[in-house]
Amino acid sequence: MQRMSIEELEPGMLVGRTIVSSEGKPLLVKNTVLTEQYISRLRDLGLGSIYVKNDLTDVEIPEVVSAAVRVAVTKTLKHTYQTIRGRGYIDTRALKKSVALLVDDVMSNRDVLFSMYDMCTYSDILFFHSINVSILAIMTGASLGYNELALMELGIGALLHDIGMMTVNPDILNKRGPLTAAETELIKKHAENGFNVLRAYDDVSLLSSHVAFQHHERWDGSGYPRGLAGADIIEYARIVAAADVFDALISDRPYRKGYSIDNVVTILRKLSNVYFDPDILATFMANIAIYPVGSLVKLSNNQVAVVLSTSRNNPCRPLVVAVIDGDGRFINPAVKIDLSQERQICILRTFSEKEFKLVSLRLKRYIARVGQDNLLKGNQ
Secondary structure, three states, rough: EEEEEEHHHHOOEOOOOOOOOOOOOOOOOOEEEEEEEHHHHHHHHOEEEEOOOOOOOOOOOOOOOOHHHHHHHHHHHHHHHHHHHHHHOHHHHHHHHHHHHHHHHHHHOOOEEEOOOOOOOOHHHHHHHHHHHHHHHHHEEEEHOHHHHHHHHHHHHOOOHHHHHHHHHHHHHHHOOOOOOOOOOHHHHHHHHHHHHOOOOOOOOOOHHHHHHHHHOOOOOOOOOOOOOOHHHHHHHHHHHHHHHHHHHHEOOOOOOOOOOHHHHHHHHHOOOEEEOOOHHHHHHOOOOOOOOOOEEEEEEEEEEEEEOOOOOOOOEEEEEEEEEEOOOEEEEEEEEEOOOOOOOOOOEEHHHHHHHHHHHHHHHHHHHHOOOOOOOOOO
16 A cells, blocks of 8 residues: 555555545545546545555555544544634543543554554644544553553643644644744744643643643753753653654645655654654654555565565564565565565665556556456465
8 A cells, every 4th residue: 555645646546545534424435446536526625645555465454543433533622622612611521532442442452553644634634633643642651651541641631732723823724835933933822822721621630731731842952832851841741742743744734745654753763862852752663663564665685565564573674575576577476575584685665656656557567468467466
């Protein structure tokens, strides 16, 4: 499966993952054959990219949190933002139930690494981003040995870390060009505003409230709003800081397309001990599938392979299936390689969208010539 920007989509491609709205309504379901009309509709809806299937493998991609739970939590969070704008009220009981669902799924799927981003329209970015940050934070907290109470506190703080954004004009949030200095300052106010909203609720812990206040503080003291550094930043906020930046970078924005996971991992590692607590960041990274299941990768032996499964014990060395040899010929049947055992071979990089399209086109021609569909799927 490959993430493709809307501009790179072509008729005939298959949707790899169902796209849902913040109300839980399917915008386009998995396995739909794309047409010009569908592509145009996706563009009009404000999506930056979607996942499309490749014809090389048919891999089931594991989920940390089920689609049903994501939809339920998204509805609750959207309702929360609507009620606080309209009536100045937060239904904290409903939010805690949502976080409990996230914690249950995360703890039930501890072997699964985070690898898939839920595609959304630009108008829904805030809700999907907040849920992803909460999931990532809970995963990190679990790796740190947090008990259920701590995971709930962390999850609530993470889910509501951007609640102060409700005070920012949506036109500023969705602006395609660079922000003015005044607009930047308005956005920065969201940290303090969010804290002030949350601390008014007795059943939201002060630690959860401080996540909203401190998630833009930086390990070296260069953050805002108070320029806190090191251990002066609460641990929950240090976790959410990493999750927040990670998800912001992999997400599509009106002014840029999202980065690939391996590129984001590289960026965050460079910021270790600068923006992020190095120990927290290392724990956070241990929950990320650097090479997601279904992605197309180039191996050090010049073969092209598809990632079949990932391991928490060795995320950089997944199980792959080689589909193209070093001379550019399709391998029939495809050959599995366990990179955790074949130490002389490693992954060099993931394929770009254009490379993926080229391979897909070549495969279609190859299958047409040999007269057999699913040719490379028999060795799995």
